[in-house]
Amino acid sequence: MGCVRGVSGGAIPAAFAVAVLATALASTPAEARRRAHGGGGGYNPPYAAMVVDVKSGRVLHAVNEDALRHPASITKVMTLYLLFEQIERGKMSLDTPLEISANASRQAPSKLGLRPGSTITAEEAIKALVTKSANDVACAIGENIAGSEAAFAEMMTRKAHALGMSRTHYANASGLPDSDQITTARDLTILAQAIQDRFPRYYRFFQTRSFAFRGRVIGNHNNLLGRVEGVDGIKTGYTRDSGFNLMTSARTADRHIVAIVLGGKSGASRDAIMAKLVQSNLPRAYAGSRTTPAVVEVAERARPAVVAERPVATRTMVASADDDDAVATTASTGQPLELMPSRQSASTTTPGAARWRSGPQGGAVPGAAQAYAPAQAPAAFPAPPPGAKYASRLPASEPGEMRAPSPARTEAPAASVKAVSVTPWVIQLGAMDDEAKAKSMLAEARSRGGSSLSKAAPFTEKVSHGGTTLYRARFSGFAESESAQEACRALKRSGFTCFATRS
Known part of the structure; x- marks a missing residue:
């Protein structure tokens, strides 16, 4: 058996470390809130997982890797990908102030609670997403880049498809509940590699343990940082429909893996599963020079290029979009979205409503x-399976045997x-x-x-x-x-x- 290294640096047996980690997290406030909101007993979110050897491209573990799932706050990895891209291109810098709109300030927790009209620097925004998983800040990033969160979600979807994430669709920048916000474990392993390959300079932010912001010290929700040897990021997530999610990168001096766990029944069980996956698969990873190319953007798949209309409707979102914040309820009203991004915000629509829509009625030639x-x-x-809608309706399953990857999508x-x-x-x-x-x-x-x-x-x-x-x-x-x-x-x-x- 391998070992997991504790914060103090001492090596302890892996099985014991996992048990200790699970016990330590079992009574967190998030766990208590989950049980209070019906999380105990029959709570059984759909499970999926995948581990990929970055250097060789070999799949080391896979369960339901192509099944549709909700990403929850792992969504924010793509939000940061697009922000890093703006900084890399010189359109923004780490010091660029991002304005907080009224729409952004109304986002459900987890959030920083910023007021409309206030600003936050891009660097502060990055750290707020990595640690606090702040939904108000994620929305503000989207609005400042694309003019509205809805337009930004379209950018996110196009970027996902360009990277080869063929089954991913984004509806918002935060991961707050939306039936159209879907992905797969396989797609998320692509994103986990892509953000490191493309932005090695900025990937370091995912290792942030705590964030000092205007008199507050905000800790990182990722409990494996500093507790499991090799783990260097990157993002947690939780909604009721998604279960407890975690995207992880782990490496030694000569080995590197990325791993995804979706649909954990609790934060503690998810962390224990991920710790076991890292401990058992990192030593199996290829130790030589990397034989696979970096993940790069390819020609975009046949997907809608523009969203141009939405029905006006209301819905209630049940947050949180991450582990350690209170469950809250908020209402949002959808607004028509212009073809060209504006500075106005666009909200979400009723669950199941189409995200890929055309121009205004009456605009037909x-x-x-x-x-x-x-x-x-x-x-x-x-x-x-018959009767399923999206991930929230798919049957649950537990970790099982590794399966061969599904064939690539053909047009x-x-x-x-x-x-x-x-x-x-x-x-x-x-x-x-x-x-x-x-x-x-x-x-x-x-x-x-x-x-x-x-x-x-x-x-x-x-x-x-x-x-x-x-x-x-x-x-x-x-x-x-x-x-x-x-x-x-x-x-x-x-x-x-x-x-x-x-x-």
């Missing part, structure tokens, strides 16, 4: 509707164009900046939608707004709202985002 006969496209990933080819009769109700999947992308998305959806789309006709609709041309990806063939809604629910179970609307 007359006679622009087109349809095509889609080619059959294989499902690149196993579909969620479905577009086919010939033909006329289509548009019915009173249609389903929209997204609005793309290229018609071929819209057709590819429709072809893949048709191949995976099953009987719900057997009588549906795919078509694209060209819309123009503010000098930008988009192509709506839609299905016709629905006389009533209920049939369109049912088909959309079937598509969501297969991992697509959609909404039903009148034509």
Whole structure:
């Protein structure tokens, strides 16, 4: 057996260290709040995990690695990726002041509690996300970079797909509860490597143990820092639907792994699982020179380039988006999102509402509707089980045997164009900046939608707004709202985002 090194530096047996760690954390305030909010007994979030050898690219451990899950505050790793990118490009610096909007100040805990109109430097913002996992600061980062948090979430999604995170979709910058905020353990191992490969200078922030901010000292939520030998970051997360999540990087002088645990039943059990994964897999990692290339951005997948409309709606979010802050409730009202980012904030919409949407109603070019006969496209990933929506509905499972990686996603080819009769109700999947992308998305959806789309006709609709041309990806063939809604629910179970609307 290997050993885990305590804070004092003394080596202790690994099994004993894990037990001590679990016991020490079992009665934390977060655990008490979790039990008070129904976390005990039947609380059973869906589990997934993956460990990757960074130097060789070999998968050392994998359980449900391609199953859809909610990232919770691990979301903030992508938020920081985009902030680091702004700093690297010279568009910002560590001293750049970030303004706190009224929208940002209203975010649910965990938060710093900053007032509207106040500012925080980019460096303070980085440390606030790494330690406190502050949702108000995450929202402010998105608004200062993209003009609104919704526009920033689109940037996050595009960046994820460019990195190869093909099953990830972001709806906000913080990880607060949203049914459209989804990812997989495999995708998160890509992000864990990418942020280190791309920004080695700024990755050091994830090792921050505490953060002194305006008279307060804020500790890091990552309890493995300084407790498990080799761990050098990077991010925790928790929501009710996600369970307790942890992204970890661990290294010795000659070995390096990244590991993901999603759906822990408690902070203590999650930390114990991760400690065991690190202790058992780090010695197995390749000790020679790195044989795999750094994670770099590739051509973006066929995904919507712009979000241009949202229905006005309200929803209640149950926080926290991290381990050690109170569960709170807040309301948020969605607002229309402009094609070009503005300084105004955009909130979230009702759970399950489409995140990939097109231009304003009435913006269609007359006679622009087109349809095509889609080619059959294989499902690149196993579909969620019947009745599942997103990660919060998927069945739970426990750590098990390692499985081979799933094949990479392949884009479905577009086919010939033909006329289509548009019915009173249609389903929209997204609005793309290229018609071929819209057709590819429709072809893949048709191949995976099953009987719900057997009588549906795919078509694209060209819309123009503010000098930008988009192509709506839609299905016709629905006389009533209920049939369109049912088909959309079937598509969501297969991992697509959609909404039903009148034509």
